[in-house]
Amino acid sequence: MDAARRCVTGEAGDSDPVTGTRYQRWRPPRICGRGYAWLLPSLTLVGIALLDFNTGAQYRFVSWVVLVPGIASAVCGVWTTAGFAVLSLVTYVLVDNAWPDQYRAGLPDFLLVALGGVLAVFAAVVRTRRERRVLHMQDIAETTVRAVLRPLPRRWAGVEQAGVYLAADVEAQVGGDFYDIQPGPYGTRVLVGDVQGKGLGAVEAAAALLGSFREAGYFEEDLRTVAEHLETRIVRHRMHTAVVGSQDGERFATAVLAAFSREAPGMVDIINFGHEAPLAVGPGGVRELPCGDGVPLGLSDLTGGLPPTHRVPLGPDETLLLVTDGVTEARDRKGEFYDVVRDVGEAVAADPACAEPGRLVRRVRDGVLRHSRGQLADDTTAFAVRRLPEDEECPGLPLLPAAAEAQRLPGWGRGWGAWGVRKTSEGG
Template sequence: MTGTRYQRWRPPRPCGRGYGWLLPSLLLIGIALLDLNTAAEFRIVSWIVLVPGLAAAVCGVRTTACFAVTSLVTYVLVDNAWPDQYQAGLPDFVLVALGGVLATLTAALRMRQERHMLRMQDVAETTVRAVLRPLPKYWAGLEQAGVYLAADVEAQVGGDFYDIQPGPHGTRLLLGDVQGKGLGAVDAAAALLGTFREAGYHEEDLGTVGERLEIRILRHRLHTSAIGRRDGDRFATAVLAAFSRDGPGTIDVINFGHGAPLAVGPHGVRELPCGDGLPLGLCDLVGGLPPVRRVPLAAEETLLVVTDGVTEARDGEGEFYDLIGDVTRAVAADPRCADPGRLVRHVRDGVLRHSGGRLADDTTAFAVRRLPATSECPGTRPLPAAGIPREGGPEGTGGQPEAPEGGGSPG
């Protein structure tokens, strides 16, 4: 599994894809046979009006129209098989015909609504992809894997975000969740990611990176309020981590009110310290940022960070998904499940299985693990400042060859 996987969870159709015609067909045959094999006092041929109605719920417009016509023809054939005194006659014929027309119109409206919902979800997911840049599997000395599951379109797009930023002071990681939903949440997530990508590269102290993020969300709130938007009072829970080259067995973590990250290894699952501070945008209420904590993370352990779409996923009885218990059992059964790719796939499948596919919030799982020190991968070497062209260039020429006198072309 390479990089981030964006997936839309769509509940299966009642009959499965391509078999929507099966239920109406069985109902049509059953009504016809039952009417022909019962006494004259028990005529149910008019129930055939249910066939196009059922088709409207599980089939397309053309298929529903075909069932409407087939039901009408079947009604005529079955009714005429009885003597005149037992025939249902014209009133029920009109009922079946009218039911077929209404069912076809209903199918057209349903298909139109489904296409609209899918377009809206595509727009939402495209917006998220524009914010969450794709990451290679091996990047900046880390092996990473991420899964983002968009919630149902009724829940709108959320503000889950994450990124890895290599730099001269080590590799920094950020995962968070902006409060609220909609494009305003995505806008706030984009602002935080932009600041992280710059501060995470240039700032030596991880606490300074966290301070820059706090200032950015406050500035973003001032701007959104100034332009008259009512959703400007947003905050974001986040986990900011630093993988230093000097401490291969530890990482530095600042937790802004987010759920505790997990250290997942072949020998089990450990819960790292949870956030004892407030989310980004609210730190001024307690007079400062959360502290930087140095925590152990062995070379064979994978750091797993998830959003509340994972931990707050519920089943039909309202029970929350047991992330730690599920991952612990999976690693005990197969230690290779601690690999970042396998781990996020297991979390994804576990959430979908537990919730029955009914996601109430965007769901993100992000896992990273250190690569061996001998491994070479993109992003491990910081860009040399001398390699960046500057205005003016050598000898004051701006890096361009000088034109010969007389205005002619060079060479």
Template structure:
């Protein structure tokens, strides 16, 4: 059972904040007794009362289920004795009802324990997600932003996609990326890269130096995990590193580590920024040159849209990829206000889910950012 299904079921069993999970078993019990009394001796169904604790076991707590098990036994005895001796169900059905109540209580105990364990694991996953993808304040560091992360594994809730905004001494830096592979290894790699980005992005004056620090961190991380005996030697990460300088509001700096090219989305349409001419993080030893920094003009009304391959590789039932550029261009042409980060992210998210029928083949991240008007990053210590 997924979290959405679990929460939906819990909501259906509550009215004005109070649980009504005890109502369906009670209605079933009353219904069985009424039918048994209003039919002939040829259609005795009082033994069906064993279904009552079984139903309670699926939706009620342990003590409520145990109560229904006891109530079912008592009701069975009273209802059965109301019939003449020759028409009574007898000892065999009594044992069935009693044994069914005991088993239902045990099943309820196992179910409740497992639900608690599941919720505990989801709390751990949520804490991990908030550690890797930390919450970002609105309009953080003079940037208006919006982001959504959808894990392909709905129970894990966290994977190898990552994004962050880091204000610093030399402007604001943005990092969006995707670690190759899945599982805890990918999460660990994403956390390592984000930790380095948050420090280097704050202190380093040159965006190329930040990019080099990320490459070094990726190499160090792989060496460490390989030394531990884990098969991470070939792991890499694609990413886009952006730099917004206070003194140059009409330009954005960009380093692309083999990632999907960002899209500049504005009232005048959609254009792609430089594509992944650089190698992914973890492959820097294959070339002699360091990462290349592009300086790209960016209008204040333009929003930068960054996605991972969970968006561009989303397929419909016919196997067709999600047409990101076409859909975004169509949406902005119909309403230029859809270039606003929150609306843009919502539009892409809903489009991907609709196109794929809700079946995500990979972790999916949609992140949008643009400069706010009349605000600038604060150098040194940040405003609270």
């Protein structure tokens, strides 16, 4: 599976929180000494020389060494290609002079090999420059991924989470799907959404919504107020893009905003902005939570208000599974949609441990790729979060600077604890 279709909540060198594999950034074999790229042109050179020695005088193959620097230019660095170009010339002279005068290929083929070496070096220069540009663009894409989908600890703020993101655009590596967790003095808030459209405009809108969520999710006590901030932010973003003349001025986003409160340990609050219905997955099976009974973010003026807040039960052994339409609309060759409820239900029935967040998103990811045969028509995201038992909550870390004021807020000391505003390596 290529880098764009891994879970992108980690960076190069980090472990994938879902699969446990290591992120390895692809690097072309530009320096032969660091790999085995030199073997192919070397074996070709030796093979041509032996072929020329072991055939009759009427069949001369030494001129084929012109292929050697060409092969090197495709897999090796510039200086190594130049070395193979010189080596090819030397080999040509030695092998050709080993034959009697009447059988030698002579100067014309020598010039051919020399010209081939020069062209190969030039091709290697062009290729390595292009590779540097590609790697630079990959670095930019990876930085964008980390800015939009910041790495999240597997166990954080009283919940265990796992997320997987599959980009439909393999080159871009990031699109309009987004998810995040924001702990605060009033609980842990979760946001999963999908911005309408694709491209950089969708990425910008997703980044704007996540920035607003990270602030409002921490400071605002009422979940509905957080929703109002998100609605206002997408409207402001649309206004800004319209003013600057962008063609992305009609963006909206479906989303699910959820809150885990310590005051209601067996419940979860959900506001659904026209998104796919959240799923509660546990040993007892799969059940749908309130569906998208509201309009997407950015379109509340059509209905005159935000969607209602639903408080629904969520057992201690149940996991909240949130997916985007890239999951539910994945099609097979017959045009049939992927049935995530049935697939997850079968997995949980066979093994109740599949309800764990990491195994759950892995099941969804593999199911989507298997059903669509890897041909994704849309960005695909699956995010699973489950409340941790009180004795497994995160270890104590320094309080954020704003926590001193938050501690004086009503309800601060009633079981929530200071872990809701702990400082993390990402800034909380």
